[in-house]
Amino acid sequence: MKGLGSQARAASRVIARASTAVKNQALLATAEAIEAATAELEAANTLDLEAGRANGLDAAMLDRLALTPERLQGMIEGLRQVAALPDPVGAIRDMKFLPSGIQVGRMRVPLGVIGIIYESRPNVTVEAASLCLKAGNACILRGGSESIHSNQAIAACLRRGLAAAGLPDQVVQVVETTDRAAVGALITMPEYVDVIVPRGGKGLIERISREARVPVIKHLDGICHVYVDDRADLDKAEAICFNAKTHRYGVCNAMETLLVHEAVAAEFLPRMALRYAQKDVELRGCPATCALLPQAIAASEQDWSTEYLAPILSIRVVADMDAAIEHINRFSSQHTDAMVSEDYTRARRFLAEVDSSSVMINASTRFADGFEYGLGAEIGISTDKIHARGPVGLEGLTSEKYVVFGDGHIRQ
Amino acid sequence: MKGLGSQARAASRVIARASTAVKNQALLATAEAIEAATAELEAANTLDLEAGRANGLDAAMLDRLALTPERLQGMIEGLRQVAALPDPVGAIRDMKFLPSGIQVGRMRVPLGVIGIIYESRPNVTVEAASLCLKAGNACILRGGSESIHSNQAIAACLRRGLAAAGLPDQVVQVVETTDRAAVGALITMPEYVDVIVPRGGKGLIERISREARVPVIKHLDGICHVYVDDRADLDKAEAICFNAKTHRYGVCNAMETLLVHEAVAAEFLPRMALRYAQKDVELRGCPATCALLPQAIAASEQDWSTEYLAPILSIRVVADMDAAIEHINRFSSQHTDAMVSEDYTRARRFLAEVDSSSVMINASTRFADGFEYGLGAEIGISTDKIHARGPVGLEGLTSEKYVVFGDGHIRQ
Numbered sequence: 001m002k003g004l005g006s007q008a009r010a011a012s013r014v015i016a017r018a019s020t021a022v023k024n025q026a027l028l029a030t031a032e033a034i035e036a037a038t039a040e041l042e043a044a045n046t047l048d049l050e051a052g053r054a055n056g057l058d059a060a061m062l063d064r065l066a067l068t069p070e071r072l073q074g075m076i077e078g079l080r081q082v083a084a085l086p087d088p089v090g091a092i093r094d095m096k097f098l099p100s101g102i103q104v105g106r107m108r109v110p111l112g113v114i115g116i117i118y119e120s121r122p123n124v125t126v127e128a129a130s131l132c133l134k135a136g137n138a139c140i141l142r143g144g145s146e147s148i149h150s151n152q153a154i155a156a157c158l159r160r161g162l163a164a165a166g167l168p169d170q171v172v173q174v175v176e177t178t179d180r181a182a183v184g185a186l187i188t189m190p191e192y193v194d195v196i197v198p199r200g201g202k203g204l205i206e207r208i209s210r211e212a213r214v215p216v217i218k219h220l221d222g223i224c225h226v227y228v229d230d231r232a233d234l235d236k237a238e239a240i241c242f243n244a245k246t247h248r249y250g251v252c253n254a255m256e257t258l259l260v261h262e263a264v265a266a267e268f269l270p271r272m273a274l275r276y277a278q279k280d281v282e283l284r285g286c287p288a289t290c291a292l293l294p295q296a297i298a299a300s301e302q303d304w305s306t307e308y309l310a311p312i313l314s315i316r317v318v319a320d321m322d323a324a325i326e327h328i329n330r331f332s333s334q335h336t337d338a339m340v341s342e343d344y345t346r347a348r349r350f351l352a353e354v355d356s357s358s359v360m361i362n363a364s365t366r367f368a369d370g371f372e373y374g375l376g377a378e379i380g381i382s383t384d385k386i387h388a389r390g391p392v393g394l395e396g397l398t399s400e401k402y403v404v405f406g407d408g409h410i411r412q
Numbered sequence: 413m414k415g416l417g418s419q420a421r422a423a424s425r426v427i428a429r430a431s432t433a434v435k436n437q438a439l440l441a442t443a444e445a446i447e448a449a450t451a452e453l454e455a456a457n458t459l460d461l462e463a464g465r466a467n468g469l470d471a472a473m474l475d476r477l478a479l480t481p482e483r484l485q486g487m488i489e490g491l492r493q494v495a496a497l498p499d500p501v502g503a504i505r506d507m508k509f510l511p512s513g514i515q516v517g518r519m520r521v522p523l524g525v526i527g528i529i530y531e532s533r534p535n536v537t538v539e540a541a542s543l544c545l546k547a548g549n550a551c552i553l554r555g556g557s558e559s560i561h562s563n564q565a566i567a568a569c570l571r572r573g574l575a576a577a578g579l580p581d582q583v584v585q586v587v588e589t590t591d592r593a594a595v596g597a598l599i600t601m602p603e604y605v606d607v608i609v610p611r612g613g614k615g616l617i618e619r620i621s622r623e624a625r626v627p628v629i630k631h632l633d634g635i636c637h638v639y640v641d642d643r644a645d646l647d648k649a650e651a652i653c654f655n656a657k658t659h660r661y662g663v664c665n666a667m668e669t670l671l672v673h674e675a676v677a678a679e680f681l682p683r684m685a686l687r688y689a690q691k692d693v694e695l696r697g698c699p700a701t702c703a704l705l706p707q708a709i710a711a712s713e714q715d716w717s718t719e720y721l722a723p724i725l726s727i728r729v730v731a732d733m734d735a736a737i738e739h740i741n742r743f744s745s746q747h748t749d750a751m752v753s754e755d756y757t758r759a760r761r762f763l764a765e766v767d768s769s770s771v772m773i774n775a776s777t778r779f780a781d782g783f784e785y786g787l788g789a790e791i792g793i794s795t796d797k798i799h800a801r802g803p804v805g806l807e808g809l810t811s812e813k814y815v816v817f818g819d820g821h822i823r824q
Contacts, residue, residue: 406775
């Protein structure tokens with residue numbers, strides 16, 4: 001791993017200086033290489049799928065592992081989209097003259113070397129590599145052992161793309177070993193790796209955060225709330241609560257807990273329960289909820305801190321917005337929380353007082369996503385506060401340095 | 413320490429919501445409390461100074477420890493300046509409509525709880541507390557054991573200021589124990605502390621970075637370079653190189669290594685050496701430098717990576733700007749590096765290719781400072797790339813969350 005790290009560091013200096021045109025050429029050439037290598041990629045993926053079946057992977061894991069024609073097409077389109085994004089590197093903001101006469105501004109620069117550690121989905125290899133490259137970084141990718149053949153075949157396409165643009169292979173390196181010690185080495189080389197982005201289950205991310213000696217941009221749970229205020233438009237509330245829970249279940253920005261103002265609970269909850277019944281969503285309620293909804297089962301204390309990622313919803317009736325905010329700031333994972341209300345003053349307070357990476361008024365939590373936010377791409381969603389918070393796009397893979405212009409200026 | 417942490421977390425929720433007026437009131441009332449407590453502060457400081465003398469602290473340490481009338485006045489003025497700064501909290505930027513119809517922007521928010529670990533200078537207690545408070549954060553301050561009485565007396569003034577504004581005491585907590593284990597506890601409580609800012613010597617910062625389980629905004633060496641190009645205006649170069657080395661010696665933004673293009677070395681170096689001779693600056697040069705300057709002694713390999721913080725300068729003659737950039741990217745601590753040149757294309761390249769937190773053209777490295785950059789204040793200078801880089805002001809003590817406005821919008 002030290003060798004990989006040292007090569008990545010050297011390559012990071014080359015890619016940091018590469019022009020936008022050269023980086024885009026590498027991305028587009030990789031897209032072409034993937035298009036040309038369909039048979040090769042499918043063969044490699046078949047090896048992984050066969051091994052996965054032999055090793056007893058479950059259906060969900062095998063599904064994530066499969067490189068279907070649609071996913072291959074998605075990888076190709078993703079590369080073209082990243083090529084079309086504006087280059088963040090070199091942008092200068094806030095350039096201004098200061099009393100001493102110097103001119104100071106901030107220039108966006110690559111971070112250097114990024115380590116990505118991820119699980120079964122092989123398309124992450126292309127997504128992560130393309131974003132790191134566009135932001136001027138070298139990267140070291142360490143995918144799951146179950147997708148090793150697919151990842152190596154994708155890595156070959158990336159190398160062809162880099163070569164077409166005259167960039168060194170080491171700008172994108174895919175770890176070839178499935179040895180778990182490689183992860184331990186990758187996260188403890190601050191001299192070669194500037195930041196680690198883990199993408200995977202909570203166990204993986206917690207282990208990495210605990211052991212890393214390098215900064216980690218991490219994404220833990222998404223325990224997201226919608227609070228329906230007594231000043232809500234209940235039609236909007238119904239649409240939002242249905243969408244936030246049932247649009248997709250296994251995603252971090254799905255609602256897991258519904259909070260309802262007591263003044264509208266008797267009207268809103270039975271109406272909402274009818275909608276959830278269409279989708280067989282299991283309802284777990286506080287005593288007040290259970291009194292209104294015979295189909296609800298009693299929620300335990302544990303429910304308020306559970307990310308179901310399933311057709312299950314916990315529901316609590318609250319006295320007012322303050323109680324809702326208190327519940328959210330106690331149980332939320334600070335990912336995404338929304339209020340439905342027509343009240344201006346409460347909207348202002350909810351925005352200020354809920355300490356989550358996305359805070360929404362009258363919109364579904366499902367919008368918490370780099371594409372929906374107009375970032376053009378997403379390397380992940382950060383639940384940290386330091387460096388990057390919420391959906392992380394190209395900007396999160398960069399830093400800023402100060403640039404100073406003078407004309408022989410000295411400090412007095 | 414767990415108790416302190418948990419109280420800080422609770423207080424952080426209060427200060428995060430406090431209005432600009434209330435925060436400013438606390439800052440101004442603290443200034444008044446310090447003004448009123450001069451005798452009390454001087455008595456406490458005398459205890460520290462006597463203990464310091466008894467413990468054999470050297471003159472420089474004792475000087476840093478002393479709360480002179482000028483330093484007390486500086487603390488009072490500093491508080492008033494921080495009160496006058498714009499409040500970063502709640503600022504919303506880049507609010508825009510997206511194709512789905514939602515409106516998305518980014519709101520600046522406090523980080524939460526900040527731990528500051530520092531050495532002898534007791535005025536850091538006020539500086540750090542005032543910046544944390546203005547940025548809406550609670551803080552836990554852990555000063556050096558040699559300044560314990562001074563720090564506790566200052567803490568009492570801070571509590572009076574907080575009380576005057578109706579804010580809880582726990583917004584600013586000064587650790588009362590001098591037990592070194594307190595530092596170990598403070599840097600390993602991610603549940604209570606969001607970021608650590610160490611201010612002190614390299615040993616302290618390295619130890620904290622190694623052991624922390626909380627993100628650290630750190631400031632390591634300042635090995636700063638000035639490169640004098642063959643297209644430099646040598647009058648500007650002389651003024652800059654004199655200022656960057658001799659304006660103050662013991663500071664991180666002082667020049668430690670001078671790089672000179674070989675085409676101007678014979679003209680520039682003897683002229684510059686005359687200036688340095690006025691200040692008794694010891695010159696350590698590469699062979700080419702020593703050939704031009706009989707007063708220079710031979711530099712060892714070690715000199716290129718030494719932060720002298722003293723009237724010593726290493727000098728190297730280089731073949732061209734590429735060689736200068738190569739030297740800088742190899743030996744610089746990525747703090748501040750400058751070029752003196754009138755060449756437009758080289759200036760563009762130097763800015764892009766030197767990977768330091770401040771990169772300057774035709775200005776003295778001594779300008780790398782939060783006040784000189786117009787930040788209004790400075791908690792330190794970060795040599796990290798993650799989160800904050802270069803001089804860190806109020807903005808570096810905050811994060812951003814996404815705010816989303818809809819009108820019943822759901823994701824399709």
